Amino acid sequence: MADLSLDRPLPVAPSGYRSSGWWGLATVIATEAALFVFLIFAYAYLGSQSATPWPPGGAPALRLAGPNTVVLLASSLAAWWGQKGIERGRRGQLVLGLAIALVLGAVFAGVQGLEWAAKPHGPSDSAYLSLYFTITGVHLAHVAVGLAVLLALLVWAALGEFTAARHEHVGVGLLYWHFVDAVWLVVFTTFYLTPRMGIF
Amino acid sequence: MVDRALDPAVVLERRQLAQTWETPRTVVGWLSSVDHKEIGKRYLVTAFVFLLLGGVEALILRLQLARPNEAVLSPEAYDQIFTLHGVTMIFLYALPVLSGFSNYLWPLLLGSRDMAFPRLNAFSYWTFLGAGVFIYASVFMGQAPNAGWFDYVPLAGREHDPGLNIDVYALGIVFLGVSTTVGAINFVVTLLRTRAPGMSINRMPILVWGTITASVANLFAVPALTAACLLLWLDRQFGMHFYDIAGGGQPLLWQHLFWFFGHPWVYALVLPAMGIVSDALPTFCRRPLVGYTAVALATVATMVIGFGVWVHHMFAVGMPPLAMSFFGAASMVIAIPSAVSVFAWIATIWTGRPVWTTAFLYFAGFILLFVIGGVSGFMTAAVPLDWQLTDTYFVVAHLHYVLLGINVFPVIGGLYYWFPKMTGRLMDERLGKWSFWTAFIGFNVAFFPMHVAGLMGMPRRIYTYPAGMGWGGPNLITSVGSFVFAAGVLLTVWNVIRSRTRGAPAGANPWDAPTLEWSVASPPPAYNFARLPIVASRHPLWEDRLGEGTGRSVLDSDIRLTEGRETLATTPLDAEADAILRMPGDTPIPLLLGLALTVLFFALLWKGWWLAGAALVVSALLTAAWLRPSRRAPREESARG
Numbered sequence: 001m002a003d004l005s006l007d008r009p010l011p012v013a014p015s016g017y018r019s020s021g022w023w024g025l026a027t028v029i030a031t032e033a034a035l036f037v038f039l040i041f042a043y044a045y046l047g048s049q050s051a052t053p054w055p056p057g058g059a060p061a062l063r064l065a066g067p068n069t070v071v072l073l074a075s076s077l078a079a080w081w082g083q084k085g086i087e088r089g090r091r092g093q094l095v096l097g098l099a100i101a102l103v104l105g106a107v108f109a110g111v112q113g114l115e116w117a118a119k120p121h122g123p124s125d126s127a128y129l130s131l132y133f134t135i136t137g138v139h140l141a142h143v144a145v146g147l148a149v150l151l152a153l154l155v156w157a158a159l160g161e162f163t164a165a166r167h168e169h170v171g172v173g174l175l176y177w178h179f180v181d182a183v184w185l186v187v188f189t190t191f192y193l194t195p196r197m198g199i200f
Numbered sequence: 201m202v203d204r205a206l207d208p209a210v211v212l213e214r215r216q217l218a219q220t221w222e223t224p225r226t227v228v229g230w231l232s233s234v235d236h237k238e239i240g241k242r243y244l245v246t247a248f249v250f251l252l253l254g255g256v257e258a259l260i261l262r263l264q265l266a267r268p269n270e271a272v273l274s275p276e277a278y279d280q281i282f283t284l285h286g287v288t289m290i291f292l293y294a295l296p297v298l299s300g301f302s303n304y305l306w307p308l309l310l311g312s313r314d315m316a317f318p319r320l321n322a323f324s325y326w327t328f329l330g331a332g333v334f335i336y337a338s339v340f341m342g343q344a345p346n347a348g349w350f351d352y353v354p355l356a357g358r359e360h361d362p363g364l365n366i367d368v369y370a371l372g373i374v375f376l377g378v379s380t381t382v383g384a385i386n387f388v389v390t391l392l393r394t395r396a397p398g399m400s401i402n403r404m405p406i407l408v409w410g411t412i413t414a415s416v417a418n419l420f421a422v423p424a425l426t427a428a429c430l431l432l433w434l435d436r437q438f439g440m441h442f443y444d445i446a447g448g449g450q451p452l453l454w455q456h457l458f459w460f461f462g463h464p465w466v467y468a469l470v471l472p473a474m475g476i477v478s479d480a481l482p483t484f485c486r487r488p489l490v491g492y493t494a495v496a497l498a499t500v501a502t503m504v505i506g507f508g509v510w511v512h513h514m515f516a517v518g519m520p521p522l523a524m525s526f527f528g529a530a531s532m533v534i535a536i537p538s539a540v541s542v543f544a545w546i547a548t549i550w551t552g553r554p555v556w557t558t559a560f561l562y563f564a565g566f567i568l569l570f571v572i573g574g575v576s577g578f579m580t581a582a583v584p585l586d587w588q589l590t591d592t593y594f595v596v597a598h599l600h601y602v603l604l605g606i607n608v609f610p611v612i613g614g615l616y617y618w619f620p621k622m623t624g625r626l627m628d629e630r631l632g633k634w635s636f637w638t639a640f641i642g643f644n645v646a647f648f649p650m651h652v653a654g655l656m657g658m659p660r661r662i663y664t665y666p667a668g669m670g671w672g673g674p675n676l677i678t679s680v681g682s683f684v685f686a687a688g689v690l691l692t693v694w695n696v697i698r699s700r701t702r703g704a705p706a707g708a709n710p711w712d713a714p715t716l717e718w719s720v721a722s723p724p725p726a727y728n729f730a731r732l733p734i735v736a737s738r739h740p741l742w743e744d745r746l747g748e749g750t751g752r753s754v755l756d757s758d759i760r761l762t763e764g765r766e767t768l769a770t771t772p773l774d775a776e777a778d779a780i781l782r783m784p785g786d787t788p789i790p791l792l793l794g795l796a797l798t799v800l801f802f803a804l805l806w807k808g809w810w811l812a813g814a815a816l817v818v819s820a821l822l823t824a825a826w827l828r829p830s831r832r833a834p835r836e837e838s839a840r841g
Contacts, residue, residue, distance in 0.1 A: 009836040010768075012780040018769070020316045020389055020781060027385045027419060035423035038460070042431065042442065042453055049450050124439035127448030134434060134442075152824050161829045169829050 015168035025172050029179045032142070036183050039138060040190055043131045055128050059195035064118075068111045069188050075104035076181045079150070079174045089164035091157065098154040101177065105147050112140055132191060139180075139187050146180040149173045213762065214730050220765055221313070221726035223786050232786040234318035235726060239325050240304025241622060244615075246329060247297035248693070251608075253336075254288035255686055257281050262646075266679035268667035278663035279346040280365070284339070286349030287369070290469070291376055292332050294607045298472040299324075299383050301614055302411040304622065306387070308717035308724060309405050311396025311733040313767040314783050316389040319790050319826065320382050326794030327379035334801055335372040338365065345369035348661060350462065351432075353443040353454045358436040367436060367805055370429040375801045377426045384415035384422075392772040396716070398735040398753070399775045402496075405715055405738075406489065409496045410475025413503045414468035420507070421464040428457035437807070452517060459510035467506040470606040471499055474541055476614040477563045481545060483617075483713040484560040485552025488739060488746065491544040498537035505534045515583050516590040524583045531581035538574055542567060557711075558632030562613030565640045569605030573598060576651065591661075594654025600647045612639070612692055619696065620710050624722045625703030631695045639688025645681030649674035714739035719755050732759040732768055732839075735775075759839050768839060780839060782830070793822045 016022060047054045082097015116133070123133035153173050156162065162170055223233040233239070261282055264272045273281065303321060307314050315321050338344045343364045347356040356366045391412045395404070431442040432454070441447025443454050482489045489495060511519070511527040545567050554560060576598040580586045589595060612635075619627050653674040658665065665671050709718040716733060717724070719741060733755045737743055740753035759768065765783040770776055800815035802808075 007838070007840070009838050010777060010780050011834060011836055012766075013782045013830070013832070013834045014769075014779040015834065018779050020393060020769075023389045023392055024317060024320075024385055027388050031381055031385070031419040031423055034420045035427060038424045038427040038457060042427065042457070045453055045456065046442070046448065046450060050448060052448070123434075124441070124447075127441040130434070130440035130442055130447075130449075134431065134440070138430075148820055152827075156829055161831070163833075166829070166833055169827065 013168075015166070016171060019168050019172070021168055021172040022175070025175050029175070032179070033183070035138075036135075036186060039131075039135050040186065043135065043190060046127050046131060050127070055191075055195055056126060060132075060192055062192055064111055064115045065188060065192055068108055068115075069184065071104050071111070072108045072181050072184055075101045075108065076178050078104065079177055083167075083170050083174055086157070086162050086167045086170055087164065091160065091162065094157045094162060094167075094170065095154065098150055098157055102147060102150045102154060105143060105150060105177075109140060109143050109147070112136065112143075135187055136191070139184060142180045142183065146177045149176055210730075213760065214725070216762055217727040217730055218725060220762070223726070228788065229786065231791050232788045234314075234322045234784065234786050234790070236303050236307050236315045236318065236321055237622075237724065237726075239321050240300050240302075242325055243296055243300030243303055243328070246325075246332070247293050247300055250288050250292040250332060251297070251689075252693070254285050254293055255689065257285040257288065259682060259686060261285065262679040262682045264663065265665075265675050267676065268665055268669070268672050270664055273663065275663045276346070280339075280344040282661065283345045283348055283351075283369075284335075287335065287345060287372075289603070290349055290465075291373065292328075292335070294469045294603065295380065295465075296328055297611055298411070298414070298469070298607075299328075301476065301611070301618070302387065302407070302472060303383075305407065305618065305717060306390055306411070307394070307728055308621075308720065309408060309715060310390070310394060311399060311716050311729060311735060312390070312394040313728050313732075313761075313765075314394075315386050316392075316394055316781075317386045319784050319787060320386050323790035323793055324379045324383040324386065326791050327375065327382070327797060330794050330798035330801075331372055331376035331379060334375055334798060334805075335368060337802075338368040338372075343368060345372075350458055351454075353432065353435075353451045356432065356454075357444060359444075364805065367433060370433040370436070371801050371805055373429045374426050374433075375797065377422045377429075378797065380418055380422050384418040387411055387415040388419070393769045393778075394767060394781070395770050395775045396733050396735045397759075397768065397770055397775055397777050399770075401773055401775075402493070403735060403738045404496075405475070406478035406492070406495055406499065407472060407475035409499045410471040410473070410478075413499050414471045417464045417468050417503050417506070421461045421468070424457050425461035425465075428454055428461070431457075452514075455514050455517065456510070459513045460507075463510040463513065464503065464506045466602070467503050469603060471502065473607050473610040473614075474499070476610045476617075477545060477566060478541070479715065480559060480614060480617045480713075481563045482548050482552070483711050484555045484557055484563070485548050486555070487548065487552040488714070488742070489544060490547040490551065491540070492738065494540050495544045498540040501537040502534060505530060505537070509534060512581055512586070515586045528581055528583045528586075532578060535574060535578055538570075542571060542574075557616070558627070558629055558636055559613045559616040561633065561636040561640075562609050562616065565636065566605060566609035566613065569601055569609060569643070573601030573605050577602060589654060591659055592654035593650045593658045593660055596660050597647050597650030597654060600650070604643065604647075608689075609639075612689075615692070615696070617711065618717075619699065620703075620706030621717055621722050621724070623700055623703070624706055625699055625701075626706050626710060627695050627699040627703055631691060631698075635688050635691035635695060637688075638691060639685055642681050642684030642686070642688050646678050646685050647681070649677045649681075653678070709741065714742040716740055716755075730760075731757050732761065733757060734759070761839060763837075777839060780837070782832070787826075789822055789826045793819060793826070796822060 011018065078097050079101035082094040085093025085097060121129055123130050153170060223229045223235055264270050264278060345368055346365045347361060351369055354360060391408065434440040435442050441449040443449045443451050478489055478495055509527055509531045511523065512531040515524055580589055580595065580598060616627050616632055653671050656670055658671045706722045708721055720728060733753060734757050736751040736753045739746060740755065743752055761767065761780065765785060767781050767783055768777055769779040769781045771778045796815050796819045800812055803812035803815055
């Protein structure tokens with residue numbers, strides 16, 4: 001019977017998968033992932049219906065986007081390392097991890113800006129470029145939100161808000177950052193790798 | 201149940217709980233409330249205001265169409281009014297009204313003190329209101345959306361529609377999507393985490409099944425519309441090329457994205473309403489619902505299949521025969537789970553002892569309308585017939601039978617059923633029966649002749665028609681019926697206003713209903729349950745007469761949770777006690793964030809980038825204040841008092 005388990009003490013304001021925030025973010029990720037699925041669908045649909053070669057002018061260069069992908073993944077790694085720290089009560093490790101993640105994330109956004117600026121044409125020049133700027137732009141918007149989350153966590157960590165027993169926000173916030181990175185891998189695969197594999 | 205209300209210790213305990221949970225009766229308190237019951241009522245009232253606005257628009261349209269060559273409206277005004285009618289009814293009435301019921305009822309049905317995210321709940325209401333205001337502000341600018349509720353390109357493209365009309369649509373829908381999405385998140389997590397101990401998923405009311413199914417669907421369907429509207433706005437305002445052929449875009453991309461959202465959304469608009477019927481109808485039949493498991497599974501199956509049939513809105517665009525056969529067949533298959541529910545309701549009435557209350561009449565009337573709407577839907581799933589009927593009044597008749605039949609009739613029935621719980625007073629039955637028969641007869645007189653007009657070839661969306669086509673007769677009957685139907689709805693509105701102060705006192709359980717919400721006072725106290733219930737069956741209040749289950753539910757358990765706003769968290773499937781959740785107090789932040797987003801969307805509409813940037817910064821700061829970590833350390837304690 002369900003009521004038997006009530007006799008043992010229960011955690012109050014729990015963290016991890018027992019917290020409401022964790023479940024809430026899991027559903028946010030589900031719906032945001034669906035948004036990207038539909039944007040990628042738009043890319044695939046317009047690509048499949050295109051009368052001219054797709055992408056126009058061949059696959060985009062990997063010179064900037066390749067290393068930039070590594071930068072973003074490293075940022076997730078740094079954040080994860082910081083989270084491991086606070087779980088053992090090491091606040092300094094959390095602050096350092098978050099700071100590195102924040103810097104690497106900002107570098108990613110900056111390089112993405114360089115790549116935009118290097119494009120000879122703008123988003124209104126063709127359907128392909130509309131897709132490119134919109135989808136990478138929506139991802140960049142997610143990066144911006146993620147950076148704001150990292151910044152808030154960093155400030156709170158520096159103020160001593162998190163301890164080994166109380167760090168629910170760190171786990172939930174970083175889950176979002178890992179999601180932003182994972183989505184980039186999908187966007188990167190779509191725009192940079194699939195044309196090289198002969199798809200579209 | 202032992203009445204312990206007179207025990208001084210219990211009186212003290214309840215007074216403390218009330219102090220913890222009640223919202224101060226001030227303006228600031230009212231604006232800051234995160235009580236799910238308060239928010240649910242706001243949703244209901246606001247959605248009904250939009251229902252009346254959309255209804256007035258419909259009546260104006262029916263005046264214009266009552267006779268051939270009528271000139272009540274200019275073509276431009278007609279376009280705006282019929283679009284606004286569709287947008288209002290679909291987006292601002294049909295789903296929000298169901299959110300209203302679910303917000304009000306869920307914690308009471310589930311044996312919890314609140315939703316999983318009370319502040320998010322308030323935020324979803326304020327954004328719903330903000331989006332409604334945003335869309336209706338366009339009326340005062342003379343620039344209401346004007347390309348139909350599905351807003352097809354290229355008609356909705358900049359070339360054919362250069363004003364702000366369609367930008368209001370695109371941005372307004374994205375804005376409203378925020379509200380729908382956070383609402384869906386709240387329902388999903390509430391279901392997974394805050395059910396009473398013992399309420400395993402096979403003991404949940406069907407209304408909960410309906411809303412959870414619709415909410416999960418919203419998580420995956422709403423982004424399709426958000427993407428579609430975002431791309432449309434970019435096309436229109438920044439010269440991009442998603443939908444125009446000249447730049448390499450495809451108008452059909454809009455239709456795919458729109459209907460990938462639109463079809464599942466139809467079920468999101470009806471499944472919670474069907475849940476209302478599945479839960480409330482058996483009460484009036486004096487027996488449990490026939491085939492609970494089948495109905496619950498049919499609810500989920502309807503939605504799963506519903507994601508695979510969007511193309512049936514596009515049979516006329518020219519597609520390979522195999523694709524049309526597949527989607528035609530899938531559309532017919534969806535009739536099976538719907539039929540399961542219909543047969544379950546009929547069997548419940550047949551084998552029960554129906555009490556002919558107003559609510560029962562609305563539910564029984566709904567079953568008839570649902571069957572008619574279902575059959576005309578089945579007809580249009582046949583591709584050759586669809587080609588004949590596409591864009592005629594037949595489709596308009598079908599969608600009104602489905603959407604009004606399945607949404608409005610159960611909603612009004614649900615209102616008669618739960619009004620006593622919400623207000624402590626009964627609605628007037630005599631007035632209620634008048635309202636039902638007026639609405640039911642008016643509805644059929646209004647919408648049945650539309651089938652005929654459609655079969656006679658009358659296209660939809662035309663603002664007038666010449667004499668001598670044979671369409672005058674059915675249209676006149678439709679117009680007369682629409683006013684009769686409106687009178688029926690107004691009788692209900694009048695009944696609500698009157699009964700709020702003059703209705704007979706209801707008591708805790710006026711209908712002798714079986715579910716948890718009827719175990720508390722009417723209206724319920726701010727904390728819902730002084731002591732959290734432990735559930736042992738589907739019908740906690742009927743256990744003595746049904747003898748189902750192995751144990752007995754405990755409605756007055758010793759689970760107290762009086763240390764601040766707290767409620768119990770249970771495991772997702774079996775509902776075993778898992779943790780104690782600290783719930784947030786009242787705060788104006790959700791309202792302020794809703795205001796900031798409203799400013800943001802107006803700034804985007806007028807391209808005021810500095811204002812938009814400022815609104816974003818304010819939103820970020822408000823969000824940080826909202827999510828600021830608590831300094832109180834987690835601890836362990838026993839939930840028993």
